[in-house]
Amino acid sequence: MPKKNAFYAQSGGVTAVINASACGVIETAREHRAHIGKVYAGRNGIIGALREELIDTSKESRKAIHGLLSTPSGAFGSCRHKMKSLEENRAEYERLIEVFEAHDIGYFFYNGGGDSADTCLKVSQLSESMGYPIQAIHVPKTIDNDLPLTDNCPGFGSVAKYVAVSTREAALDVASMCETSTKVFILEVMGRHAGWIAAAAGLAAQKEGDAPHIILFPEIAFNREKFLAKVKRTVKKYGYCVVVASEGAQYKDGTFLSESGLRDAFGHAQLGGLAPNLAQMVKDEFGYKYHWAVADYLQRAARHIASQTDVDQAYAVGKAAVEMAVAGKNAVMPCIVRSAGKRYNWSIGEAPLDKVANVEKMMPRNFISRDGFNITDAARTYLEPLIQGEAYPAYRHGMPQYVELKNTLVPKRLKRRFKV
Amino acid sequence: MPKKNAFYAQSGGVTAVINASACGVIETAREHRAHIGKVYAGRNGIIGALREELIDTSKESRKAIHGLLSTPSGAFGSCRHKMKSLEENRAEYERLIEVFEAHDIGYFFYNGGGDSADTCLKVSQLSESMGYPIQAIHVPKTIDNDLPLTDNCPGFGSVAKYVAVSTREAALDVASMCETSTKVFILEVMGRHAGWIAAAAGLAAQKEGDAPHIILFPEIAFNREKFLAKVKRTVKKYGYCVVVASEGAQYKDGTFLSESGLRDAFGHAQLGGLAPNLAQMVKDEFGYKYHWAVADYLQRAARHIASQTDVDQAYAVGKAAVEMAVAGKNAVMPCIVRSAGKRYNWSIGEAPLDKVANVEKMMPRNFISRDGFNITDAARTYLEPLIQGEAYPAYRHGMPQYVELKNTLVPKRLKRRFKV
Incomplete structure (x- = not known):
């Protein structure tokens, strides 16, 4: 497999731990230099790809990248931009390919919820539909906890x-x-x-x-x-x-x-x-x-009171996404699998993206009490493990030390501008 | 000085650390058994005294009392009840004396803000005006930070x-x-x-x-x-x-x-x-x-993100209040004194209650920027030390462990009921 650069973007509403996933992606990519060149982050999400505004994460120190583990919100910027279908807006997909090609990007990591999973799926199909080789892996994130096929969602x-x-x-x-x-x-x-x-x-x-x-x-x-x-x-x-x-x-x-x-x-x-x-x-x-x-x-x-379990899982899905990419996967999403048994244990599984996109997981009715005004023991059993542990950030002068990245943009290689 | 019981009440809006002051009062009183018998806490503040609803804090374990240090809100209940002047509502003062006398109470610790300082001052004058020997010490508390003669207010x-x-x-x-x-x-x-x-x-x-x-x-x-x-x-x-x-x-x-x-x-x-x-x-x-x-x-x-400095000071004013009482003081309030010098240091001072009651300390104009929309460096210098340190509570099952007291009421000794 030839060495390719990677594109990573944060999508939709940010969370206290989406940067932990970014940390997992970037740190793991740095361990796989034989396969992955640089990780470029989209400035303000997918818009950054369309505008050719790519942040060169290799300009950030190990310490800064590790600081993402305890920094809330989206360090590279996020956006609400849902790509239409290939038929409806072919120009956007052609632009993506143009930018990916110009920057030798072969991996696409998209960190978001249900809508983003749909975008990621569409990108994963670019190889076939438009003849551009890309591996697209979705990194789950949503405070709404409504993605299917994963026991829960980071954030x-x-x-x-x-x-x-x-x-x-x-x-x-x-x-x-x-x-x-x-x-x-x-x-x-x-x-x-x-x-x-x-x-x-x-x-x-x-x-x-x-x-x-x-x-x-x-x-x-x-x-x-x-x-x-x-x-x-x-x-x-x-x-x-x-x-x-x-x-x-x-x-x-x-x-x-x-x-x-x-x-x-x-x-x-x-x-x-x-x-x-x-x-x-x-x-x-x-x-x-x-x-x-x-x-x-x-x-x-509220990163100051983040769940340690959540931070661990957010990092783990970022890490797994890179490992899946390196293993040659496409159109998949690392998911969280809860083991059977009384004691809570989780591991990372793999979900096919076409089964994730546009499916909303609602609360099961048996999680809500009969009168509709409270939760049941079943809900409690499900929820309680997810808030375990306190992942406190470091403090300085009484305030949490959240990192601010340099976010250096990669010089543009394309003459054409693209309006989003 | 003959041994007397003490009355402690929480007043007005509660805070993340008012219970830390309660902890300081009760733990310190337990160290002065020669002077102070039992500490009775008013159920729902001063109303508890008027209704003869006294909580016997001696029924609480050392561990439970120490747990107050990291438990927010008012563990004995608080209330908004401002006592009128002696002239306007003599019946309430007579009732207080009746209850204090029935339970051999000689110390009055009132934990509150400006209005409460006024009540405390009035109670301190009962000795003179109504011939009942009582020592009243005000324990400062208010999130509004508007008490005079103290550098800042616990809470x-x-x-x-x-x-x-x-x-x-x-x-x-x-x-x-x-x-x-x-x-x-x-x-x-x-x-x-x-x-x-x-x-x-x-x-x-x-x-x-x-x-x-x-x-x-x-x-x-x-x-x-x-x-x-x-x-x-x-x-x-x-x-x-x-x-x-x-x-x-x-x-x-x-x-x-x-x-x-x-x-x-x-x-x-x-x-x-x-x-x-x-x-x-x-x-x-x-x-x-x-x-x-x-x-x-x-x-x-929000006790989960309380300032360690604040917790320490809240405890300290509770402790100092008892020490002042044992030293024979009346109508005073322990206050926080900021030392001169660049490095922040504080100690406990003593303020006369008649200079505290009904005085509101506003923000100095030089703490607000010229355009009125931000703070100045002077404000920052004042404020920053107050948020230093993270006084995290203990957690269990992912949730902070806040104590719940037994709050056992002392048997009533008076036949007369009093409507508040």
């Missing part, structure tokens, strides 16, 4: 840990003051289609009565009356009620709870937000004092 | 660390995706009257151009045009803009930015929230994609 475990820890902490706060102050606390978390992240909040509870008392999943149609009744029952029984809601929570007809239906003086739709809308509902009905929090990016960037 | 350093770390993490997230996604990120933090917490976000920046690009302080009148101009300039220059806003940010006329001015179909005031309102403003003007987060209770409960 999820750390969000899960953040949400579980934050829920337990905020719940202690509310519990300690509910006699004279806030009775209902609402935490809004990410998860537009699947309730995995909200489910993780369930790990905050250790015994009957512990928060969260109500979890709202996108998978369960929201019923105002049932919700309010449960809030009331909980406040009566425990003195307070903690609600964790997926941003994707919705009514039976598909209307999101985050839509307020209000317009301001200029006629603009008022963006209510799920948490304030739920709070208003509780206030209107019972007059309870409430507070709400929206974790938003804090949750997926 | 603040940990919120500051949480906000600084979260800002840096979320900023990395936004920076990595701004090319095709979110351009403006807004984080709302606590601080209704003083901008100390928002100021702490400034520690996230290491060099020119780093986030946060804009901090909104309650101390600086909000100017829509100046704000929007700065957002635009920042996005043009750096590709993205991170805003950290105090919940107390307000217009010149005192209108809070959190007021939306909207009403829903039922005529209820719509609770917009500061962060969504700012986001809407940016969207209306420039159409930038935005995200916003509201940290709310997560920030003041």
Whole structure:
């Protein structure tokens, strides 16, 4: 096999550990210099390939690359750009080949979720459809935990840990003051289609009565009356009620709870937000004092409380991707395999990319309690191993030491510019 | 000095380290058995004294009490209850004396902020005004950092660390995706009257151009045009803009930015929230994609990322309070004294309570940059030592191990009930 350069890109929403996968890819590629020349990272994801903006990772020191292991977000930049099919936008694929050829790129590592897996699959088919030899390996990443054929997705475990820890902490706060102050606390978390992240909040509870008392999943149609009744029952029984809601929570007809239906003086739709809308509902009905929090990016960037298991797995899929490439594979994705048995053990498996792309793994119904407001023991058994271990970053002057790369661009070789 | 029991209560909004002060009080009292009998904690703060709901901390093991050092929120419950003056509500003071007398209480430790210092001062005067011998010592606590005569307030350093770390993490997230996604990120933090917490976000920046690009302080009148101009300039220059806003940010006329001015179909005031309102403003003007987060209770409960300095100081003021009591003091508050010199050093001093009560320490103007949108080097020099060190709690099954006390109530000795 002739020596070729590699292209690596980060795609879609970033996570606390996507850079750990980058670290796995780059460190492992450096161990296979016989097969892999340089690793070029796309500046802002696949857009970097289309624009011929390639970052030369060989300009980064071993220390800097190793620092990626504990640095959140996308060190090379990411983007939301879904490539259309070859038929719909042949120009983009031709451009990719042009750039790959100009920089002698034979390996394509794409680090993303479901949409990205689809792009990666299309790239993997370039050899056949357009006669350009490329091996495309997908490196799984998504906080949404919705990729199929892998037990879980790198990025999820750390969000899960953040949400579980934050829920337990905020719940202690509310519990300690509910006699004279806030009775209902609402935490809004990410998860537009699947309730995995909200489910993780369930790990905050250790015994009957512990928060969260109500979890709202996108998978369960929201019923105002049932919700309010449960809030009331909980406040009566425990003195307070903690609600964790997926941003994707919705009514039976598909209307999101985050839509307020209000317009301001200029006629603009008022963006209510799920948490304030739920709070208003509780206030209107019972007059309870409430507070709400929206974790938003804090949750997926929270490297300071990342799960060690998640960091290990994120690195491992990056490493495995390179090993698969060197072994001549194409159109595959390293995945995480959970061993049978009571004690949690995982290893890396291999999933065919055409079975991954565009398939969304939803929460199994048996992970959600019968009343739809909490998780079951089965969910707990699944989730708990994923938040094990604390992968603390190093600190300096009281702040985590996250690396910033030089991100030196490779000189362009093509005259043609390409508009993305 | 005859041996007397002690009363300890937590007051007002809880923090990540108020229990560390409780730990300091109780552990130190246990070392002074010649002077102090039992430490009774008020169930839900001062209300516990009025209702004769006293928690017998002697029923808790050494291990449990020591666990308070790393447990956030108020382990005995807190409350918002400001006692009126003796003239206005003599009945409450008489009740306190009745309860103190029934349980042989001679020491009063009150763990709270400015309002609580006032209550503590009033209690300290009971000896003189009502002929009941009591020594009242205030134990400072407030995330708002607004108590006078102390260099800083226990509880603040940990919120500051949480906000600084979260800002840096979320900023990395936004920076990595701004090319095709979110351009403006807004984080709302606590601080209704003083901008100390928002100021702490400034520690996230290491060099020119780093986030946060804009901090909104309650101390600086909000100017829509100046704000929007700065957002635009920042996005043009750096590709993205991170805003950290105090919940107390307000217009010149005192209108809070959190007021939306909207009403829903039922005529209820719509609770917009500061962060969504700012986001809407940016969207209306420039159409930038935005995200916003509201940290709310997560920030003041975040024991998982507490500052070691803060934990040490919280413990120290609890310990010093007991030592002052044993030394015969009354109407004082242990405070934190910063030594002169370049290297940060602190010790415990003593402040007279009548100089503490009802005085609010605002951010000095020279801590805020000339344009009103950021902190100065002077602020950085003041703030940075307060977030030093990571006081990680112990973990089990991937979750922090926070103690739950038995909170056994002392049998009531009084027939009379008292309605609070």
